[in-house]
Amino acid sequence: MIQLSDALFSLTLLSVLFSLGSNRIMGLVKIMAFQGVVVSLIPFFLEHHEVFNSGALIFLAVMLLIKGLLIPGLMYVAVKKVKIQREIEPIVGYHASLFAGLIFILASAFIADKLYLSLPGDKVLLMITAITTLSAGLFLIMSRHKAITQVIGYLMMENGIYLVGTALAHETHAQFVVEFGVLLDLLVGVMVMGIIIYNINSSYDDVDTTLLGQLRD
Amino acid sequence: MLELTILLPLFAGIISMFLPVKPGRIILVVTAALHLQLISLAWFGKVPPILPDYFSVTPEGMLVLLVTSFIFFFISLYAVSYMRVTKLSSEPLYIGCTLLFLASMTMVALADHLVVLWIAIEATTLMSAPLIFLHHSKSALEATWKYVMICSVGIALALLGCFFVVLSMDVGNLHVPITFSSLGLVATQLEPVWLKAGFIFLVIGYGTKMGLAPMHTWLPDAHSEAPSPASALLSGALLNCAFLGVYRSHKLLFQAGIGDFSSGILIGFGLLSMLIAAIFIFNQTGYKRMLAYSSIENMGIIAFGIGIGGLATYGAMLHLIHHSLIKSSLFLSSGNILLGYGSKLINKTGNMVNLLPKTFIAFFAGCVGISGFPPFGIFVSELLIIMGAFQQGRNICVSIFIFALILIFAGASRLVLKMSFSPGSEAEILVEENLARTLPSFALLLASIALCVWLPETVYQAILSAIVTIGGGVNG
Numbered sequence: 001m002i003q004l005s006d007a008l009f010s011l012t013l014l015s016v017l018f019s020l021g022s023n024r025i026m027g028l029v030k031i032m033a034f035q036g037v038v039v040s041l042i043p044f045f046l047e048h049h050e051v052f053n054s055g056a057l058i059f060l061a062v063m064l065l066i067k068g069l070l071i072p073g074l075m076y077v078a079v080k081k082v083k084i085q086r087e088i089e090p091i092v093g094y095h096a097s098l099f100a101g102l103i104f105i106l107a108s109a110f111i112a113d114k115l116y117l118s119l120p121g122d123k124v125l126l127m128i129t130a131i132t133t134l135s136a137g138l139f140l141i142m143s144r145h146k147a148i149t150q151v152i153g154y155l156m157m158e159n160g161i162y163l164v165g166t167a168l169a170h171e172t173h174a175q176f177v178v179e180f181g182v183l184l185d186l187l188v189g190v191m192v193m194g195i196i197i198y199n200i201n202s203s204y205d206d207v208d209t210t211l212l213g214q215l216r217d
Numbered sequence: 218m219l220e221l222t223i224l225l226p227l228f229a230g231i232i233s234m235f236l237p238v239k240p241g242r243i244i245l246v247v248t249a250a251l252h253l254q255l256i257s258l259a260w261f262g263k264v265p266p267i268l269p270d271y272f273s274v275t276p277e278g279m280l281v282l283l284v285t286s287f288i289f290f291f292i293s294l295y296a297v298s299y300m301r302v303t304k305l306s307s308e309p310l311y312i313g314c315t316l317l318f319l320a321s322m323t324m325v326a327l328a329d330h331l332v333v334l335w336i337a338i339e340a341t342t343l344m345s346a347p348l349i350f351l352h353h354s355k356s357a358l359e360a361t362w363k364y365v366m367i368c369s370v371g372i373a374l375a376l377l378g379c380f381f382v383v384l385s386m387d388v389g390n391l392h393v394p395i396t397f398s399s400l401g402l403v404a405t406q407l408e409p410v411w412l413k414a415g416f417i418f419l420v421i422g423y424g425t426k427m428g429l430a431p432m433h434t435w436l437p438d439a440h441s442e443a444p445s446p447a448s449a450l451l452s453g454a455l456l457n458c459a460f461l462g463v464y465r466s467h468k469l470l471f472q473a474g475i476g477d478f479s480s481g482i483l484i485g486f487g488l489l490s491m492l493i494a495a496i497f498i499f500n501q502t503g504y505k506r507m508l509a510y511s512s513i514e515n516m517g518i519i520a521f522g523i524g525i526g527g528l529a530t531y532g533a534m535l536h537l538i539h540h541s542l543i544k545s546s547l548f549l550s551s552g553n554i555l556l557g558y559g560s561k562l563i564n565k566t567g568n569m570v571n572l573l574p575k576t577f578i579a580f581f582a583g584c585v586g587i588s589g590f591p592p593f594g595i596f597v598s599e600l601l602i603i604m605g606a607f608q609q610g611r612n613i614c615v616s617i618f619i620f621a622l623i624l625i626f627a628g629a630s631r632l633v634l635k636m637s638f639s640p641g642s643e644a645e646i647l648v649e650e651n652l653a654r655t656l657p658s659f660a661l662l663l664a665s666i667a668l669c670v671w672l673p674e675t676v677y678q679a680i681l682s683a684i685v686t687i688g689g690g691v692n693g
Binding site: 138141147150154157158161164165168169173174176177178180181183184186187190191194198 | 331332335336339342343346358361362365366369370372373376377379380383384386387392395
């Protein structure tokens with residue numbers, strides 16, 4: 001079981017690095033679907049997890065459905081409808097982004113080490129994965145122009161928060177709070193719907209936040 | 218039944234979305250009046266909550282709620298007249314969304330449970346985003362996108378903050394409900410490291426919504442692109458609600474005995490917001506953006522006052538009330554100016570004193586008030602904050618504070634004088650002002666003057682009991 005959870009962590013990290021280096025939006029959407037599935041599977045394979053009661057099982061199943069199917073599906077529709085397959089012109093280049101991703105991993109390892117948490121075995125690795133995912137998501141939001149890529153960054157950040165929660169929560173109260181993170185998916189859904197509807201209503205040819213550049217000081 | 222104050226605007230909002238415009242307007246005003254009446258009843262504790270695990274009547278919550286409900290009533294009076302002469306994509310959407318927005322803000326003010334508060338603040342984002350996008354222009358879209366994106370990141374970080382606070386409870390092996398009131402009772406047993414981490418994330422998260430620099434970037438865009446009644450609501454009510462989130466976490470830290478930590482952070486954010494507002498207000502080209510930066514400044518003042526403690530806390534609470542009254546009045550006047558000149562740019566306006574005399578009086582008086590001159594309440598509150606800061610021996614902080622105030626006054630007064638008196642403007646007045654659109658601004662200003670002269674005993678007691686936990690009081 002230990003190897004399996006380790007494999008899941010490294011798959012998450014790989015998906016993070018891939019999304020930092022990718023320039024195809026469709027590829028990004030697919031990798032986010034993959035990351036969503038992996039992230040929602042992680043709680044099943046943790047070493048010290050208590051036996052799941054039926055409520056928790058249903059929650060995890062719903063989580064899997066939303067993160068793996070619903071949100072990526074919505075984004076797929078958005079990308080198809082809005083025809084944003086073009087490569088993106090990032091504020092920070094792809095190689096630099098990849099490099100930043102590697103630095104995030106190092107920094108997360110440093111932070112997880114410095115926190116002096118008495119975490120059981122595999123949860124230290126989970127903490128590293130979580131902080132990396134969170135910071136890479138924030139980085140994506142800040143370093144990309146396209147609205148849809150910013151949403152993808154937000155989704156990644158949210159996955160990171162969920163993983164931080166999974167790593168640290170060992171009591172029911174804290175777990176309870178983390179589960180409300182599902183409501184953040186509502187915000188993601190609203191944003192993606194905004195992209196879709198806005199593009200149907202008016203005929204701008206792409207959703208690029210550089211076009212949205214009139215309001216500045 | 219305290220929850221009725223949430224349910225009433227909620228159902229009224231949903232219904233009015235499907236009604237034609239005319240009954241919708243009636244519903245808006247009637248709901249606003251009923252809400253104000255319910256809140257006044259609740260103020261005296263006549264309306265106990267049905268779900269005491271999630272909602273409670275707290276003095277600071279009721280203070281914010283009363284202000285919100287009061288200005289909402291006048292804004293809705295104004296909005297009815299404003300909607301008649303302006304072109305919006307959908308008026309039922311406006312009416313429905315403001316009512317839903319009111320419901321979510323009421324929920325913020327009444328929430329006692331950490332997660333309920335968080336959900337309510339998330340709901341305010343969702344309910345107010347359509348209001349900003351009402352004009353359906355490209356810049357409105359940009360403003361809405363920025364607003365939703367930045368506030369969503371803030372909300373996500375705030376969730377992490379809630380999680381850390383709850384974790385501090387779990388680490389301390391406590392089992393109490395996750396409400397601010399019950400956590401406050403056992404605050405000293407909470408694990409301080411996680412509590413501090415939680416506070417940092419909460420202040421960043423809710424501070425984004427409150428408009429504290431450097432997370433303020435959505436605020437000028439959203440306030441200038443929203444229709445004026447919605448901007449008045451954003452500035453006068455929403456920012457206070459977000460402040461409530463910050464305030465409650467600050468209070469929790471005080472109860473845990475690590476209030477110095479959170480005070481320092483609040484003072485830092487407060488001064489930074491004031492300085493940034495002072496720098497950006499100087500070369501503003503739009504008057505609504507100017508007002509928005511002034512909101513950032515005032516939120517900074519409130520955060521600063523709360524952080525200083527003692528007498529300054531009392532000043533900060535007064536400031537919150539008066540800022541809401543005066544700033545919403547200013548945004549309502551700015552709606553008249555926008556209708557009159559048809560432009561948000563300061564250069565396109567001018568000679569207001571002759572062209573729009575009534576609006577001029579309201580706008581100019583509001584600007585005098587917001588800059589901290591008597592007889593308006595902000596004079597008293599800023600004076601109290603400065604005195605409080607000197608009492609605490611924070612000389613460097615208070616010098617920065619006064620410096621920023623002077624800068625902002627210099628920057629804003631130049632623009633206001635230009636708008637009011639600059640002659641030679643050949644602007645034609647597109648929509649004449651009328652009483653229905655000027656009286657609400659006058660009423661809000663008069664409320665500020667009245668509260669400055671005579672503060673009702675019950676409000677005074679509410680402020681005192683709100684700030685007593687964080688070491689505030691009128692005796693220093």
